[in-house]
Amino acid sequence: MSLIRLSLASVSLLALGAVTAPALAQEAASQAETADVTATGTFGDIVVTANKRSENAQRVPIAMTAYSGDQLKALGVTDATQITQQVPGLQLNAWSPNVTIFNLRGISQNNFTDYLEAPIAVYVDDAYMGSMNGLSGQLFDIQRVEVLRGPQGTLFGRNATGGLIQYVSTEASRAEFNGYVNAGYERFNRRAVEGAVGGSLTPGLRFRVAGRVTKADGYIKSAAALPGVFDGNGQDLGAENGWALRGTVQADLGPDGTLDLWVKHSEDNNVATGGYVFDNCNLQDNGYCTTDAAGLGNGSGGVINGITGERASPFANFSNTPGLFNRTTDILQGKLQYDLGGVKLTSITNYTALNKSYQEDGDALPVTVIVFQTQARYKQFSEELRLSGEADRFRWQTGAYFLDMKIKGTMATIGAPAVGAALAAGLPGVNSAINEVYDLHSRNWSVFGQAEYDLSDKLTLIGGLRYSKDTKSVDYSSSVVEGSQSAPIASDESFSATLPGASRISHGDIAARVTLNYKPNNDTLLFASWNRGIKGGNFTLNGYVTADTFQHRPETLNSFEGGIKWSNPARSLRVNATAYHYIYDDYQTFALIGGVPQVGNSNAHATGAELETYFQPNKHININLGATWEVSRVDTVQAAGSQFLSVLVPGASVPQYCTDQNDGTYFCNYPAKTVSGARFPNQPRFSLNYVVRYNFDALAGNISAQVDGVWYDKQFLEVTNGQSSLQPAYNVTNTSLTWTSDNDRFSLQVFGRNVLNQAYRAYTLNLGPLGTTSVYARPATYGVGATIKW
Structure with a gap:
């Protein structure tokens, strides 16, 4: 009974398929950053470019958290997604490297489709990364990371509704020969080597090359669902197998300018990923899970074995079809900075090409019920031109931006969903697949300006405005294919025939500050x-939506904030606090409606506060604490509505809200058509992050002991707020012990991550009566590392 029930559960996984000055000024900013960090210890102030010019973070009127490269090393951050634990209000929702969803103050792309853009913009070396396929990756030789909370659309523009994350790599600004090599090993056979080398080639010309290689076995172990009958496939999920290389050259253009050229390449090859576990199902005698009136699963029983129905480990993989993930990314980028005589010109040009292929076993069973495959080819070109200047009491910036993005992709769903589609189309339904093809083209141009005026020595007024125009078009088709036969399901032409213009979007709007x-x-x-x-509107690429739900509307966020940044005269204590209120118009929501994934719109609001403190009572101790509080409300989210279910156990009780059709099916009509007053996804009411670090001189060097981590209150992992997607409160604690030589050339570290071995979900999808699919984050790990610098 459990096998049949969970086989049907997997059917619903069809949803898964369906600024600155030239060289001398830059060097001065780098020196200022070093001085700031040294002045207040390992976790002190740093210089940031949140306003696209170098400023001390404590003097920027934005709720933000920033970490230097040394601080990130102290925290053990080696992946772009690992920064979440020490940034108040920032969380991650991901089930594999396939798609990365950042969540900031509860604002996220609460959808698993990889062709959409998220409302948390990600910038790498001043260039926007427009694809969710490209947000995860190796983090190495980094100068700093900045996380800006709240809308940042005036200067950064596109889709920075909820905030942005900016990664800044170490540039080729140092003339002396320098570099480092770091190697590490930890649990699950994770091996990593990274390094960098740079210096002067000739007077006025410098270079830097950096790279990283990481390999790891999976932490979700292959297991037999029923030994001797249904054995595991031998693939441990959650593995790593990637490398990245980055080169940059910086040239002085006389005394007034610099030119930075970047070449970046990264690969992930045959990564073992793409599988799930089933959890939180109150199993009934009819083989289905209980639901609430909205058709959402309301269980809390934990992970189960899909064959036996017994409790199972969240780190067991029962699938029979191996998953995989392959990705290559190539980036060419140039940054020109030139002083025109009181006016500074900045030009940033970026070209990105990304290719991805992904396969997952979507049923978590040792039989083939559903396999999902996708391929995507993404290209983007962007250009930003900016002018800036200042007088005694006045500072200004103005510019223009252009972005052209193209993503071509295919999606294939094999198994039970395709069988049902084939039978409905009059095909045999023996070896069928649902094939989807799309070509999405998006162009954006914008003009912007921001000015600061000192009304007095103590009072400054800042104003900014940006007009942005989106133009999008899509070619889309879906069909069920069996051998040489095929039958259409839907296309952009069929949607446009019903609703003219359904496959085109043209919309302009204003961001302001x-x-x-x-x-x-x-x-x-x-x-x-x-x-x-x-944030612009977009498309829901699924053959089973209707013409009027093929598009969703753009969203607008009005944010009202107040804050304080304070430090004592000795700079041994810093306190930053912010309070905010969000008013959302047409907030983009995601739900499974009748088993079909769809994005809708709703009004919403949120109120919250954040607190960060940095305390260094003496040169040996650092204590950092961060805390958040937030309440939110989404007015309405469309619920499951109605759906058909097969009769699994004849004569058993009929599932609640369903009626027996006497033809082998139930028709379920859930009375609550919408969910009202839901909380934002990944938004705990409270959270607390912490770092406690103690260092002392010993063994011809310095030894530092550190404990860091984060505690989250309970939170829903989906905007529908179904009970089975509720993640209980949990804490993740990390520890490390590091020795650094007196000359700072050598260091050794032993560390532990998630040392309390907390089991918590990184991703959940509530499938109503068909169960809940989840992926659990990595359990406790421990390892060693060593670094040599020159």
């Missing part, structure tokens, strides 16, 4: 701001 700063003294900044963020 007004901020008032008050500096009563050199150690205190008070600010109040209004920010208007925007």
Whole structure:
């Protein structure tokens, strides 16, 4: 009974298929950053470019968290997605490297489709990464990471509704020969080597080359669902197998300018991923899980074995079809900075090409019920031109931006969903597949400006405006294929025939900012701001949506914030606090409606506060604490509606809200057609992050002991807020012990991650009566590392 029930559960996984100055100024900013960090210990202030010019983070009127490269090393961050634990309000939702979804203050792309753009913009070396396929990856030789909370659309523009994350690589600004090599090993046979080398080639010309290689076995172990009958496939999921290489050259253009050229390449090859576990199902005698009135699973029983129905480990893989993930990314980029005589010109040009292929066993069973395959070819070109200048009391920036993105992809769904589609189309339904092909083209151009005016020595007014125009078009078709026969399901032409213009979007809107700063003294900044963020509409590429749900509308966020940044005169204590209120118009929601994934729109609002403290009572101790509080409400999210279910156990009780059709099916009509008052996904009411670090001199060097981590209150992992997607409160604690030589050339580290071995979900999809699919994050790991610098 459990096998049949969970086989049907997997059917619903069809949803898964269906600024600155030239060289001398840059060097001065780098020196200022080093001085700031040294002045307050390992986790001190750093210089950031949140306003696209170098400033101390404590003087920027934006709720933000920034870490230097050394700070990231102390925290053990080696992947672009690992920064979440020490950034208040930031979380990650991911089931594999296939798609990465950042969540900031509860704002995220709460959808698993990889052709959409997220409302948390990600920038790498000043260039926007438009594809969710390209957000995960190796993090190495990094200068700093900045996380800006709240809308940042004035200067950064596109889809920075909820905020942005900016990764800044170490540039080729140092003339002396320098570099490092780091190697590490940890549990699950994870091996990593990274290094960098750079220096002067000739006077006025410098270079830097950096790279990283990582390999690891999976932590979700292949297991036999029924030994001797249904054995495992031998693939352990959650593995790593990738490398990345980055080269940059910086040239001085006389005394007034610099030119930076970047070449980046990364690969992930045959990564073992693409599988799930079933959990939180209250199993009934009819083979289905209980639901609430909205058709959402309301169980809390934990992970189960799909064959026996017994409790199972969240780190067991019962699938029979191996998953895989392959990705290559190539980036060419140039940055020109030139002083035109009181006016500074900045030009940033980026070209990105990304190819991805992915396969998953979507049923978590040792029989083939559903296999999903996807391929995507993504290309983007962007250009930003910016002018900036300043006078005694006035600072300004203005510019223009252009972005052209193309993504061509295919999706194939094999198994039970395709059988049903084939039978409905009059095909035999023996060896069928649902094939989908799409070509999505998106263009954006914008013009922007921001100005700061000192009303007095203590009071500053900031205003910014950006007009952005989106133009999108899609060619889409879906069909069921069996051998040489095929039958159409839907296409952009069929949707446009019903609703003219369904496959085209043209929309312009304005992002804006007004901020008032008050500096009563050199150690205190008070600010109040209004920010208007925007995110464009897009398409739901699924053959079973209707013409009027093929598109979803753009969303708009009005944010009202107030905050304080304070430090004592000795700079041994810093306190940053922010309070905010969000008003969302047409917030983009995601739900499974009748088993079909769809994006809709709803109004929403949220209120929250954040607190960060950095305390260094003496040169030996650092204590960092961060805390968040937030309440939110999404007015309405469309619920499951109605659906048909097969009769699994004749004569058993009829599932609640369903009626027996006497033809081998149930028709389920859930009375709650919408979910009202839901909370944002991945939004705990409270959270707390912490770092406690103690260092002392010994063994011809310095030894530092560190404990860091994060605690999250309970939270829903989906915007529908079904009970089975509720993640209980949990804590992740990490530890490390590091020795660094007196000359800072050598270091050794032993560490542990998630040392309390907390089992918590990184991803969940509530499938109503068919169960809940989840992926659990990595359990406790421990390892060693060593670094040599020169």
